[in-house]
Each structure stands twice: as C-alpha cells, then as structure tokens.
Amino acid sequence: MSTLASLEERALADLRSCTEEAALRAWKTRYLEGEVDQAVKKIGTLPPAERPTYGKQVNELKKKLTAEYESALAAEKERALERSLASAPLDVTLPGRPVQRGRLHVSTQTLRSIYAIFADMGFQIYRSPEVEDDETNFGLLNMPEHHPARDMWDTFHTTRPGVLLRTHTSPGQIHVMRELCPKPIRVILPGMCYRYEAITTRSEIMFHQVEGLAIGEHVTMADLKGTLIAFARRLFGDQRKVRIRSSYFPFTEPSIEVDVDCIVCAGEGCSLCKRSGWLEILGAGMVHPVVLRNGGYDPACFSGFAFGMGPERIAMLTYAIDDIRQFWANDLRFLRQFGT
C-alpha cells in the first residue's frame, strides 16, 4: 500500500512538470502503461486475503491518474491552440478560395436534351458497340460489298480484316432488332461514330449520332412525321417551321430528310443556311424490308421507322457555332460559353 501511495505522489508531481504534449504522452507510457499496469498485474501474485483491498486501491489509483492525465492533456491542447492563434492571427473575414465549378460539355448537354424529349415519347436508350464488323455496319443495312452507297461513309478500318469503327449508329438497329425480335421496339441509340475524313470546319473524324428505331405491326410514315415534328418543335421551339424532303438511304424506303427554318435568318437566307433559308437536322425513313428481315422481323407483318441525327450538328445550328473542330479542341474559352 505504501508503494501505491508513493507511486501516486511521484506520478502526480511528474505530471505537473509536463509542459508539452510530447512530455504528457511520455508520462502516459511511463506511468499508466508502465508502473500502474505493473501494479495492476501484481494482484494475481498476492495471497487471496490481500487481493480485494489491494485491488480496490490499485484500480482507484489507475482511475485517478487516467483522469488527471486526460484533463492535463486537454488543458495543454487548449494552451497550444492559444499559442498558435497568438503567433499567427486568423482573419475569419478573409474571402475563401474560389471553388472552380465544372459544367457539362456542350455535346453532353445536347444529348441530354434529345434523350429527355424522346423519353417523354416512350423511347428507351439502347447502347451498341463502337467497334463493328463490316457486315453489321454495311451489309445487313442493305449495302452489300462493293455497293456504291458505301462511298457515303469514309471508313476507319482496323488491322483485323472486316473489323472497323462504326461510321454511323445505324448498325445498332441490327443489334437491337436481333435482341428483341419479335417484340415491338421503341429505342434511341446514342454514341460516338468515326469517319476517315479530312478535318475541316464542317467535318470531324469523330462525332456523336443519335439513332432512333420504332418497330411494330402498324407503324407508318405518319408516325414518323408526327414523332420528328414533335421532336423538332420541342428542341428548337414551337415557332420553328419544319420541312420534310425526300431523300435516299440504302436502309430506308422511302427515305426523307428533315429541315428547320434557319435560326439565324428565319428563312430569309444567310451564310449559315447557305442562302436556302433551311437547315438540315436529320435523315430518316421507313425501315427497308431487307433490314427488317436481317433483324429477324417479317416485313409482311411488321413495319418500322428509323432516323439518325448528329448532336454536334444540332448544337452548331442552335448556337450558331461555325467550326466543328471546337467540340474536341478542349478550349475552355469555347466550352465555358455553354450552360451555367
């Protein structure tokens, strides 16, 4: 018992002489984790009769020293904070460092507007691969080998024969038809496409497209017209005039192209619309019977419409952007102009 009393006395005297956090931690190692711990372990070596009294005292000592240590440590931390504030005053009125806020790329913003409009019309998003085979990119879309229409798409071929980077999202039509046949389909297929072209203000080697495909037992040209006119009005505004022209694509019959009246001159004729008063926004048509059959659908029972558009082109028309190279140039002065 007298050892415990002297241990307490020594420990408290030492504790009072500690003026730094490091010294306090050293004190803890020496006493709480050292001598006090030893004293606790001694209980087991005592004759049973002495254990209760000794045990009680040693536990009280431990509790007391722990409490003293904790309050000394808290007091020291408080003093350290005061010392540091006194040596380098903190000015809480200084303005904070500005937080740089990012924004979505103009293409992503355009894609999302397109998704939202078609989602409201019941179209789901279907993803299909960017690396395609020749057969799906061309053959199954009614362009057999050596078909002159293949010249419409300058192609990046890979070193693997027959493997290429898709030149348009239309091969996705084959993937979705083969997966869902014979169910009805109403999807859009967005994604990146690649073309082996000279990069100019009007053409890039990579760009997005959004393909659309609807297949059912009674899908007609009227459905296609209604869908595309509703889409153009929602994207460009209710006042926009929409024009439908006949066109040619190997995978649709009949094929059409859709124009809106020029956003700059409203039809008067300017340099953006090349004096025509109209801007082309997409190609479309009724899915060719050969393509339906390649997708697994019997053209005698099913019909469908398809369309394809370029979001970069649509963004260019919307914001009067005159150089498509801006999209992938990563120039913040350009990108910061779009969105908040």
Ligand code: DAH
């Ligand atoms: N794939 C065509 C292109 O890249 C766009 C297109 C036109 C897609 C008509 C279609 C369509 O689905 O029906 O130029």
